[in-house]
Amino acid sequence: MAKKPFTTASTTDEQAFLAGYDASQFPHPSLTVDVALVTADGGKLKAVLVQREQHPARGKWALPGTFVGIRESLDEAAQRALQTKVGISRIFLEQLYTFGQPDRDPRTRVVSVAYYALVDPGKLTKGFAADQRTQLIELSAKGTGKGQAAGPVHGLDEQGKRLPLAFDHGDILGMVVERLRGKLDYAPIGFELLPKKFTLRQLQDIHETILGRKLNKDSFRRRLIASGRIAATGEHEQAVGHRPAELYRFKGTQQRH
Amino acid sequence: MAKKPFTTASTTDEQAFLAGYDASQFPHPSLTVDVALVTADGGKLKAVLVQREQHPARGKWALPGTFVGIRESLDEAAQRALQTKVGISRIFLEQLYTFGQPDRDPRTRVVSVAYYALVDPGKLTKGFAADQRTQLIELSAKGTGKGQAAGPVHGLDEQGKRLPLAFDHGDILGMVVERLRGKLDYAPIGFELLPKKFTLRQLQDIHETILGRKLNKDSFRRRLIASGRIAATGEHEQAVGHRPAELYRFKGTQQRH
DNA sequence: ATAATAGTGTCTCTCAGACACTATACC
DNA sequence: GGTATAGTGTCTGAGAGACACTATTAT
Known part of the structure; x- marks a missing residue:
């Protein structure tokens, strides 16, 4: 295959794609967005996390997320997730990275486009008592400055005890911290x-x-x-x-x- | 909704998600990877592009890509696309950004995880005569240095004439150039x-x-x-x-x- | 010897870090 | 006045740009 790059197999594959392929023909990964809503308060970096009520990862903390609708853009899906799960909108929101390891969700194949959002803690404090499952959780971030890797990250409760994160959300938050550190000097973070x-x-x-x-x-x-x-x-x-x-x-x- | 973030609607939505949702129940976006295989030769930045034989965007140049298989990671899908369409493997490959505008492909909803790959032009020259549809095309990149936006980008033929790119692949290549410029100083680009x-x-x-x-x-x-x-x-x-x-x-x- | 590029030494300018000092509020 | 933080002036060291100079190869 390395010697003959353009085989018949690759050509028919191309033609199937070009012919206007029926999306329901074979199983596709599901597509979600997960949003890390981050804020800085009292010298601590924090994110809004939702404690899971069901298995898998029951009791662990997860990023608010949602499935991507068939007619909405990824940015719109991320905004909708923030509006629906946290009740906030019109804030800074930017795509981070797409996580697609086949085993990241034990139920089925789910590819997740991760976003991060930034908000003034003053905008966030009202309304959080409404649901105990949704809380502003401190993040443990390793390393310092631009060069070093930050993650994976976990949550910390008031006493500094570790709060485990669901799925690969610790990796996602680790990459969020890394990205924030990297962009801090030249972007309006x-x-x-x-x-x-x-x-x-x-x-x-x-x-x-x-x-x-x-x-x-x-x-x-x-x-x-x-x-x-x-x-x-x-x-x-x-x-x-x-x-x-x-x-x-x-x-x-x-x-x- | 802004006043009461945690409505019944959001709770049932959450429960449906947590209960272990059946992926085939409602229409999902299709998921592909597209890979910008980039090289630098003779002072020009170039990418391997495939000229489309069918509508839509017939005759325009597209990035090599493939659908994401149900059991493979995104990185694996990108490697497979390079192997299948260009016959190359074991080269630098990194995820760029995920493009998900609902109208980016006129046939159906396709979300594409874009990758960029880098290769020594000496590794690429052999075997390109095999298929005229696949060629190494010079890229037009605007601006200079780190600060400025590079795209959208288009192709250039030997005489410097514009070669149109399919779908949003000009935007993807524009972001590739931007990313390369940004990472050049601190990553092994x-x-x-x-x-x-x-x-x-x-x-x-x-x-x-x-x-x-x-x-x-x-x-x-x-x-x-x-x-x-x-x-x-x-x-x-x-x-x-x-x-x-x-x-x-x-x-x-x-x-x- | 000549042409052409590789590689070195040094000066200057800019900017981050450090430190000392002054300014202005509440108590 | 005392205290705490805001804000300024200046010195120093590190590194980039510029320039002059030497080194080494093919012809």
Whole structure:
């Protein structure tokens, strides 16, 4: 086969594809989206997870997800999953990676397109008491900074005890942390985790939480101001017990250089 | 719905999912992989494309692809597509992004997991005369360097005339170029496009081809040698009409810092 | 010897990190 | 005034770009 790349077999396969193939003819993988809704609060990286009530992986924590409808795009399916399972919409949402190991779900073949979403924790705190199965769970992320792998990740309860994740969702969250660390410096990641107006200290806290290490204050300030991505508002924070910092806002995505 | 996130509807949906859902019950998207097999030759970025013989998009050029089998992983499907359609295997292969717009294929709903593969053009030249429909086509990539978007991309024939791409494959190749530019500095991209032993000049040519701009010779040499990712072999190129350069080899992926 | 590219030494500029200092709020 | 954090000015070291120079091969 290596010597004759274009065999009859490959040609008929191609023709079957080109002829307009009937999707119901042989078994296909099922297709879902799973969304890691991530936020940073109190120096901790957290995600909204749903505790499973049924086997398999009963009692373990899973990402909110849904099947992909026959007429909706993947982005739309991810938005619908967030709206339906967490009751939130109009937030930053981006495709991460597609997970398709044949044994990742023991019931049947399920390929899952994973997304991550970012949200200001202030937008999330209301309404979470409604369902005890859905909670904001702290993530354990190994390593620090851009170079190192973060996962797999697991959940942590209030006492720092391990909460197991369902299926390969620990791997998914590990890749989310890695991706956030990698894109932090050149994509509007940090701003999505803060209110519209924020101080440079708050933004630095977000960066430190994602990277898992401390950053230099002076260098961080200079770099962010020089980036042209934020603008001073002239307003200042209030009642903080010390000199109030100026509030900045994100100017929106724009090209540099 | 925004006020009450956890409605009865979402709960029953969850239960249906948890109960172990029958995949054949309602229509699913079909799932394929498409692979951009990319190489750099003569200062041009090229990809292996297949000219379509049938409608839709008849005569246009498409990425080699295949349906995802029910028992194979996505990576395995991508490898199989390369083996079956191009007759090549054991090369660098990495998942890119999953394309799922409902109208991307006019026949039926097809979600495609796109991959990119990198290969030394020396490994590819043999055997391409066998099928005229499968050719190595130059890519038009806009912009330069990391910051700028590259796509959508189209093909170019020997005379520089535009060759239209099928479906959304121009968008896929645009994202491939973007990804290569972004990962070039910290992932073993360049080495995969060269023989095992190469000169620094060859490696710099590869980088310049991918980025679409010239690089500083001195700085490039220092940076690559200091990176610790390559090792001098002591051998030199031969019969080049000028001072022969030393041959280097890639030391393999390893962590720094 | 000449042409052409490989490879080295050094200067400068930019930027991150570090440190010291001043500024301004609440108590 | 005391305390805590905001914000500024300046020095230093690392690394990229630029340039000049030397080295080595084929013709």
